[in-house]
Amino acid sequence: MGIGLVAQLGAFLLLLLIWASVLQQPLIFFSGHPLLESLAVFTLMQSILFLQPTHTAEQKRLGQLVHAGLNLLAFLLLVGGVVVIEYNKHASRGAHFRSVHAYFGVITSVLLVLQYLVGFTMWATPKLYGGEARARSVWKFHRILGYLTLLALMVTVVYATSTDYNVKVLGIQWWTILLGTGLALAGIIARIQTQKLGIRIETRLPPSTE
Secondary structure, eight states: OTTHHHHHHHHHHHHHHHHHHHHTSOOOGGGHHHHHHHHHHHHHHHHHHHHSSOOSHHHHHHHHHHHHHHHHHHHHHHHHHHHHHHHHHHHHTOOSOOSHHHHHHHHHHHHHHHHHHHHHHHHHOGGGGTSHHHHHHTHHHHHHHHHHHHHHHHHHHHHGGGSHHIIIIIOOOHHHHHHHHHHHHHHHHHTOOGGGGTOOOOOOOOOOOO
């Protein structure tokens, strides 16, 4: 698995840090938000790691199916986490958008919905793009936006350490979350096949002096 182990280390570190911190405290309704959202982030990272890299046609088909299934699961977990925070805000009559975490959460949610729509329609209804050939040409933009969305997601997670709930209740140190996100991103980015993003890197040897 190679560099993928680094990404998995970061992914598991994030999940364990958040779940351990939440479960050490008395569970309340709001506890569902960090538990569900962190599990969604972990699931999304697994969906990316399973798909990259694929080489044979069989690997690609299997990768796409697992990628789609894990993304669906992550979507349901994310929706659950949003429902928890919205209900909590409504019940306590709390103000929305009081933190950088909240703003990045909304931005990331919009990017994720866009990714889901594009990914699903490319797979299920390629006619919307003028046929399968044209739909495939959109894949590189889907991949690029996917990695940018992952970056936004990680920023959202890091800024969660500055929220009142973490500062007053959980007490997770920001650097531990930064370490987990850094390892996960480093492992995932290192596995990117640049040619699939339309980027070709040519290595030219210097001319011989003989």
